[in-house]
Amino acid sequence: xxxxxxxxxRMFRSSSKLDEGLDALVAADAEPxxxxxxxxxxxxxxxPASPTSAPPVVTPSVDVPEPASAKPSLLSRLTGRREAPRxxxxxxxxxxxxxxxxxxxxxxxxxxxVTANIAATRFGRRVTTAEIKSALADEITRIMEPVARPxxxxxxxxxxxxxxxxxxxxKTTTIGKLASQFRAAxxxxxxxAGDTFRAAAVEQLQVWGERAGVPxxxxxxxSDPASLAYDALTRAQAEGxxxxxxxxxxxxxxxxxxxxxxxxxxxxxxxxxxxxxxxxLLVLDATxxxxxLNQVEVFRQMSDVSGLVMTKLDGTARGGVLVALADRFGLPxxxxxxxxxxxxxxxxxxxxxxxxxxxxxSA
Ligand SMILES: Nc1nc2c(ncn2[C@@H]2O[C@H](COP(=O)(O)OP(=O)(O)OP(=O)(O)O)[C@@H](O)[C@H]2O)c(=O)[nH]1
Numbered sequence: 001x002x003x004x005x006x007x008x009x010r011m012f013r014s015s016s017k018l019d020e021g022l023d024a025l026v027a028a029d030a031e032p033x034x035x036x037x038x039x040x041x042x043x044x045x046x047x048p049a050s051p052t053s054a055p056p057v058v059t060p061s062v063d064v065p066e067p068a069s070a071k072p073s074l075l076s077r078l079t080g081r082r083e084a085p086r087x088x089x090x091x092x093x094x095x096x097x098x099x100x101x102x103x104x105x106x107x108x109x110x111x112x113x114v115t116a117n118i119a120a121t122r123f124g125r126r127v128t129t130a131e132i133k134s135a136l137a138d139e140i141t142r143i144m145e146p147v148a149r150p151x152x153x154x155x156x157x158x159x160x161x162x163x164x165x166x167x168x169x170x171k172t173t174t175i176g177k178l179a180s181q182f183r184a185a186x187x188x189x190x191x192x193a194g195d196t197f198r199a200a201a202v203e204q205l206q207v208w209g210e211r212a213g214v215p216x217x218x219x220x221x222x223s224d225p226a227s228l229a230y231d232a233l234t235r236a237q238a239e240g241x242x243x244x245x246x247x248x249x250x251x252x253x254x255x256x257x258x259x260x261x262x263x264x265x266x267x268x269x270x271x272x273x274x275x276x277x278x279x280x281l282l283v284l285d286a287t288x289x290x291x292x293l294n295q296v297e298v299f300r301q302m303s304d305v306s307g308l309v310m311t312k313l314d315g316t317a318r319g320g321v322l323v324a325l326a327d328r329f330g331l332p333x334x335x336x337x338x339x340x341x342x343x344x345x346x347x348x349x350x351x352x353x354x355x356x357x358x359x360x361x362s363a
Contacts, residue, residue, distance in 0.1 A: 017317040018104040019359025086126035107324035133360035144350035149332040158236035160276040165283035167250040170311030176208025177345035187242040192232035194225040195249040226264040289318040311337035
């Protein structure tokens with residue numbers, strides 16, 4: 001199955017609220033085709049309806065508005081098939097679209113920006129659901145394109161990747177998936193189980209290490225994570241590994257302690273390599289919706305976050321938060337998690353994501 005197919009199937013398996021909402025948006029107030037009378041924007045040229053032309057092809061990039069009072073095409077009258085319902089894009093519809101986007105976790109700021117851009121070239125026009133979905137997908141793609149960047153791989157060996165995020169966000173799983181992908185790409189990887197306070201977290205990482213075929217360095221429960229990080233970097237250098245991935249604790253309950261713990265890990269890593277860590281990956285759980293924005297703020301205060309991985313995009317209708325994140329922070333999005341299996345981590349493709357989120361066919 002193509003990535004888009006898989007993403008679509010998984011991302012909103014439980015419910016595609018935005019997709020359904022957009023369908024309802026136009027259908028709710030659709031005008032009978034032949035009766036719609038709206039004012040054509042004065043500056044817009046009017047395209048005469050040709051009696052022999054096919055039903056209008058809906059493309060968001062066409063700036064020429066539909067004639068407001070267009071009758072059903074000859075083809076649709078002959079075949080008796082209904083054309084797609086249309087609704088005038090007016091203030092009411094824009095407001096409803098904004099609400100829909102806010103509900104889909106794009107956040108108020110991003111929702112307003114996106115709808116304003118859609119309205120800029122279409123206000124007063126009679127639009128179909130497909131046109132709105134496609135326009136929305138284009139806007140989302142435009143926001144996301146600058147941030148869609150795979151985890152950079154440097155010539156520097158070992159490249160140290162610090163992985164941060166709250167408990168349960170999917171750090172361990174993501175480290176396992178990434179390690180497996182890097183191994184498949186011929187890189188040698190070593191993992192350090194830096195959440196030394198939770199035996200279960202260490203065990204889980206060992207399971208993932210086995211699955212990925214990658215060694216996992218551990219330390220006794222309750223020992224200093226910075227000391228483990230130091231030992232792990234020493235070993236990675238001695239054994240010539242390409243990548244060292246360091247898991248960390250995610251106890252936000254005691255923010256000051258966590259901040260000190262992360263700072264200390266960075267300090268000791270720099271004793272061995274002053275350029276380390278080379279990446280600080282923040283793992284976020286899509287199902288937390290807008291809370292993910294707060295987590296970025298908090299972790300940016302605690303560490304030098306260089307990129308994001310968004311997990312659990314399968315089966316949530318809250319994936320829109322990724323758009324808000326891209327719009328607000330502009331941090332690179334390296335990958336997205338779409339399941340619990342080892343190969344369920346995909347590079348982030350903005351057009352595919354936008355198509356899956358909106359239910360559009362434009363990708
Ligand atoms: N559906 C789904 N589940 C995921 C994904 N990524 C992680 N999970 C699940 O989320 C749960 C938490 O993942 P972990 O990797 O243990 O999270 P963590 O951040 O390491 O959490 P702690 O070990 O508590 O610090 C596990 O049950 C994973 O299987 C994903 O992309 N999709």
